[in-house]
Amino acid sequence: MSGLFLGGFSKESEIELMDKTSNPIEDKPIYHGASSYYRSIGTIYLGDRGKGAATIMGGTGRISGIALLDGRPLSGLKLRLFLNMEAFSQWVETDENGLYTVNVPFGSYSINGYEFDIAVANDVLSGKVLSANSTQYIEKIFVNETDNREGLEFEFLTPIEKYTTNAIFDAEGEVLLKWASVDNAEYYGLHITAKKQDIDEDERYIIGWPDIPKLKTNQINISKYINKFPTGYVFDYHVFAYTGEDNYINSTARNYENFDFKLYGLTRPSS
Numbered sequence: 526m527s528g529l530f531l532g533g534f535s536k537e538s539e540i541e542l543m544d545k546t547s548n549p550i551e552d553k554p555i556y557h558g559a560s561s562y563y564r565s566i567g568t569i570y571l572g573d574r575g576k577g578a579a580t581i582m583g584g585t586g587r588i589s590g591i592a593l594l595d596g597r598p599l600s601g602l603k604l605r606l607f608l609n610m611e612a613f614s615q616w617v618e619t620d621e622n623g624l625y626t627v628n629v630p631f632g633s634y635s636i637n638g639y640e641f642d643i644a645v646a647n648d649v650l651s652g653k654v655l656s657a658n659s660t661q662y663i664e665k666i667f668v669n670e671t672d673n674r675e676g677l678e679f680e681f682l683t684p685i686e687k688y689t690t691n692a693i694f695d696a697e698g699e700v701l702l703k704w705a706s707v708d709n710a711e712y713y714g715l716h717i718t719a720k721k722q723d724i725d726e727d728e729r730y731i732i733g734w735p736d737i738p739k740l741k742t743n744q745i746n747i748s749k750y751i752n753k754f755p756t757g758y759v760f761d762y763h764v765f766a767y768t769g770e771d772n773y774i775n776s777t778a779r780n781y782e783n784f785d786f787k788l789y790g791l792t793r794p795s796s
Contacts, residue, residue: 579612580605584630586668588614590660590676591623594653595683598623601649603642606676608634616642627676629668636663636677656680657765657773684778685764691783696751696790703744704764704777711769712739717747719758722784728761751788755795759784 588606592599600621606614614627638661641650659680666674688703702715716733732753737745754760762785766774 578607581608581612581614581629583615584628585670586629586631587626587673588629588634588636588666588668588676589624589626589673590678592619592625592679592681593623594650594681599649599679599681601645602679603645604679605640606636607638607640608636610635610637613640618645625676626673631668631670633665633667634674635665638662639677650681652684652778653681654684654776654778656682657776682775685766685775687762687764687777687780687785689762690780690785692786694786694788696754696788696792698748700747700751700786700788701744702747702762702786706743707766707775709768710766710774712741712767713743714765714767715740715745715762717760717762719755719760720784721757722759722787729758731760751791752793754788754791755793756791757795759787761785 592602592604598619598621600619600623602619602625603616604619604625605616606627608614608629614629617625617627619625660678663675663677668674685707686705688705689701694700704713707713714734715737717731717737718728719731720728732750736750736753737747761780762777763779764777766776768774
């Protein structure tokens with residue numbers, strides 16, 4: 526008699542499954558690339574593909590990973606992995622060394638995403654960003670009885686501080702954006718997005734690299750790009766710091782609660 530098959534494991538092979546996830550996915554991501562905490566009841570990184578997925582309730586195989594905050598072990602982070610695009614692992618917590626281990630049946634797995642417990646994430650990660658150096662999926666691993674398989678590695682950072690926030694500029698004058706300098710940064714990348722101030726909607730890309738070249742200092746006057754900005758929006762800017770070898774160091778956090786700057790006197794209509 527065949528059982529419920531989920532990627533590389535079946536219900537009869539030392540596994541029991543739940544019918545639903547404990548936290549349905551209904552809102553925006555907590556983390557999406559380098560972004561800060563968002564008011565949400567929970568989501569996996571790769572969107573809502575885990576909604577209604579089963580949960581793996583046991584196994585003697587192990588998938589392990591680590592969570593760091595500003596280079597130090599992060600304990601108490603509660604998470605679960607999304608496996609083979611079909612099922613979640615059980616919830617686990619990182620220990621005092623930042624390590625976590627999920628138990629699964631032996632077999633072949635892809636790690637397609639993850640979910641953080643919102644209450645815990647809001648407590649230990651509020652205002653932090655997820656480093657672009659984190660691993661957010663693994664295409665294929667094989668779990669056997671001999672050793673732990675490497676899982677996702679999460680690196681969280683205190684973001685680059687923005688000095689220009691909630692600012693109002695005349696579009697015909699100087700529009701100077703400033704942020705804190707970053708140790709060992711050879712250059713900064715910057716892009717700008719637009720959003721409606723009183724409407725909760727996705728941001729709209731306005732301008733970035735290569736139109737705005739690599740920046741050697743921690744500020745820029747964007748007056749020369751004003752013709753790119755439409756009326757009817759407020760704007761956020763996003764900064765990314767890199768080494769001379771183009772390795773990511775850190776980034777700013779997204780401004781969900783307000784805006785970074787507003788421009789008066791714009792003439793380009795919204796499309």
